Amino acid sequence: MGKTRNQHHIIITGATGMVGEGVLMQCLNSTEIDHILVINRKPCAYTHPKLKEIIHSDFFDFSAIENQLSGYNACFFCLGITSVGADEETYYKMTYTLTMHVAQTFSKLNSDMTFCYVSGAGTHANGRLKWAQVKGKTENDLTKLPFQQVFNFRPGFIKPLPGQKYAHPFYQYINWLFPIGRTIYPNGFCTMAELGQAMINTLSHQEERRTLNGKDIIALAKE
Template structure:
């Protein structure tokens, strides 16, 4: 269900990573996005008239910057770590605890906010895999918070945008697989543009509490804001 357009001021986390950077690039180039705030531990490397950046080290304590986090109607949460090489306690803290702290802070400060969370293909709270359980619990508990909307995105293989600074280096060696994978299993393969545009297009929807798999992301990306 659509809703009338309003001023869109968004917060993006994780812009020094591939997904967050891609979302940032699409937001900066989308005329329907009025302003963008990014929160990072180090500079993202972008300068733009509608971009503001806060360098903040402790994502478990936003007390000193809370006054700068009001007036936003969306958060595109792209921050996260890989489970590879991380012990269970660290992965849980950096995935579930950190995400929920940021979300609870933002929902307290901003009425009628849309929260988009990037988890990943295979996320399932009932999975035997610990990372999938943690991501699933994060999704579930985010949807219990009083946001106007919560969307959980579960992309698989993501083809980066051209000229991304923070794309994983191995993508340049395996991008040739994308058209083959898209043909055989479309839900497991989306472009960075589709993922970012789908997140932006959630702002034209109403009362969404949804889990979006690959084909859902592709479909939402094609809907006009």
């Protein structure tokens, strides 16, 4: 008799954004993922037998839904805001404080959880740019939480999946650059399918804490 694989029950945040939606689509199509919970402020407009959605407005207070957040062995955290146009206080609150609150809650409720955080290319706690410092601090502090595993993903340009509802409109005009950029600078270009599959493939790893740049994401997706 063959070995029965572990059940993979995952939480996805940010499913109404481009990255979160792409990761959700990849997970819905994956036979490796058995159950998906998405937590959104507004409906994500996807339905599927293995998908459950919780609409919740305050990500700084999960007390009303905390009893629904246990029993999951992974979180694919794709929630975030751009630093463009945001003041330093708002960006810090929505990037560091919010992420850490969500992660601390999940780690308390799910001791065997793998936490995948979508950061960004150029992130560095000691970098020159403020956004890079905030994301770097977030990465570093996530690795200190009592998760089974933590993976910090630093994609650059991401090519959306066909049919994405929440992809930025400008991608339809610049997607032609993708094969050129991938050839010249492969570390800065990955597809949404590669990003989503790389996250799924972390679930076959054990006790890792890693930061993944573009080439690492592509390699992990191929496992």
